[in-house]
Amino acid sequence: LEELYIPDEEKVDQNGRDIISLVPKPNGVSVDDLVDKSLELTGNSENTGGSVMARSNKWRPGGRITMQDTELGTVGVEGLKIQARRWFTTHTGFVDQNGYYQCDGTYKNPANYSFNFERYEFEIRGSISGVDGPKMEGNWNQHYQRNTKQNYHSNIFRAAFHYAYKNILNLRRPPQNGFWRTQLKIQANYFNDPDGTSNGNHNPARRFLGMGSAIHMYAPTRPSSGLYGTTIHEMAHASHWNMDKNNYNNGDKIVVESWARGVQWALTRMVYSNYNLTSQYIRGSYTGVVQDLIDPAKLVQNGLYQADGNLEYINASYNDQVANYNVRQVEDALNGNRTWIGWRNKMFNSYNNPTKNNINATFTFWETR
Template sequence: MNKQALQAIAMLSFSLFILSSCKKDKDSIAPSNAGKSDQSAPAEKIILGEKLENPYTIENMRTAYNNVSSDNNERTNTDESPVRVTHLYLRFLPKDWAEYDVLKSDTTLKLYQIPLDYEIKTYGNVYQDPSIPEGSPTWQYVSVPAEYQYNKTIRHEILSELYLPELDTVLARSSANFRTNGQSFVETLVNEAMVLTKNYSDTIATDFSNARTAFNPNGTVRVFDTRLNQLVPLQGVKMRARRWFDVREATTNADGWYQTSGFKNAANYSLIFEAGAYDVRTGTFGQATIDGPKQSSSWNVDLWDGVNRFYGHVFRGAWRYHYVDIEGLRRPDLGFKLKYAAFDKSGNAQGLNIGNWDVFSINPNILIYRYSSGGNEYASDEIFSTTCHETCHTTHWQVMNQGIIQYSQVNTFIAESWPVAVEWFLTSKEYRSRGILNYGRENYHISASYPLDRAYQYWPLNSNKDYSSVFIDLVDDFNQNQQTYFDNSTLQYKQGINDPVKGYKLADIEGTFLKHVYGQGSLREQLKKNKPTGVTDTQIDLLMDNF
């Protein structure tokens, strides 16, 4: 088949996927405990200070080595200078976001959006080189071992050849027995280079009584949850501590705590909203990041409000789906990172899944919006829930044998009702584990978008017909026909639908017969073929007749 025909089929399938893969915007009233969030507060721009003289250049390190070697007893057990090119300080400029993705796909590169040899006057989320137009990838800075085979097809510059004695195992062995004032030869050498280049704040204490052991950068990361009205640990985010060109990494655990390997002086901290299977972007493009302070103490990060809190809850929802207990449901597994575009603005939908396509890798796979079309900020559990909903579209496509032709034949009722149930199930599981024991049950009434309020047991027949409660009704043990609810759309009290069915499990549905379900008719058929003990065909008909 020719290229034009393939492109036409891909675009048609892509369009079909978009049309069936979003969570509708249902404006909710912000709860009274919504915190201090301000819609007008933008992501904080990073402001650079002065350019620093680089102490790790070959020239500066040779001078420093000669100086300390000429002092009393400050020698290694070899007459040869160890100073050589061990690392390269590089910067890359991707020509577009597709090339940016190619660069980022090399996970060994610890890329920074800021140059590594500048003071940082104001830390924050975003830096754009003044010479690069807004909306285009900015320079990406990194240090790599001299022998590392990086991608040379992407525009790049070698800013400096480096000697990093702290990472030189040969020097560490040859100078192991040389100490002055409690300092090793390596520490003395680095100190001398810092003094030569007037980076005095980066010297290690020379007074033996004040000499410090290695400091392990550490801290706790938490995000404020507007539903719980408290801070909760943020698990899985990547934490970095950098001393010039030496970068150490760690990942926050279930308590939000992290610790990297050690330095003996202050380090520049940063937080990256990225995990092995996915990352969170600042809108369509760009990694969501916080470049933090330079300090020699713990960096504890509490995301109380603003765009960072929003990024945190998108990350939480994705983390649950990708890594935490989901009771047998399928996890996304596409062979590339899912990209969650977290938009700090209003949208006509709470979220949108635009496809599982690596060929479209310049675009994100999933879009999540911070505000409703009416301008209200979504509560934390709504952001978490919407993230789960949109991720479920990805796994639903995988269940259909990863076939876009098969998935495109699934009607909107099934394509949306299934994620409605999965988001309800996972969000309920998350918030029950955090202390709201009846979260997501029929007696839990909150001001929130579906399906969080009363387990969606008030599902209105005359609106949101495709975003139904049918899969929730299959697994819950509550028949909403026993109660009446006030329908805001008609301003009338209505009786709930007749739901005599219970006992199905979402993981069993997904693993056994969801791939055979294309509409209400095939769902009814598969339910009867795979019904649990105690459920009759008559009960299934009573439930399905509502839809």
């Protein structure tokens, strides 16, 4: 096949100029003029009137993609890869934190906008895979209200993009895409967990050949911070598995779930400053040990915790006297350990923290039902 060259659809250089505008025009006739005439003669011209030799102004695709957040209001769906396509040429832009994007090229006729809830490192699957926009000129803007599939997918996407690409306090990333490695798949189910027991789950066995989704998400009508936090929690499991597969697969539940709960607390509050997990900590399984190791010393007496699945006040004679570890230190101590005691001992032995002598009390409190 011959190469097809359509200067109607040009990239821009680093200064934002159309590359085609730099091409000489012999005898005053540009390549654009020749293409316009060719399109007219073949019945493909979209010129609505006037001389085809007087070509229309070029335009650069852009716009804003946002969603309604229950706590933050209107927020950008940061990280979305937006594509504008016309014939055989596609220009691409990426949504920033405020929702704005601009593609890397120009057109002089309408183009089709679209995006998928996917980046190189991960893909959000579910009842929708993306959004196909209209064929148009000018900016394409979208805003997704609460209790829509687009809002649900957008919420999960924001959290996944955070863990895969943004600042995660020096933690290890979840499994990354590449040669002999499969892209992380997240199944966004637009319904509640059929068993009624989970907001999400992670099973590395479902990664087989990249066909299944290691992470499944449920309960789409929860507050935005809850959806964000659950996504972080399940991706923390994926990262833990990727770091130490054998000890993750054979690890004690209290170790595996306490770590994911801790990362959930640490990363989600980077976006939702008032995010609080107190009522979601469960002594003996989904504990708050990671938070206690990191945050300032505090009294944790008569706290609202879950015990054996029931939310209740526990008269706990426990004074959290451990502080100022960082989350990467906790992760490094987790690496190579599958037991609660092994994790505790490595925390104690690995770092010269002035509060280390209180670590035993912290671990003892959280393992006691």
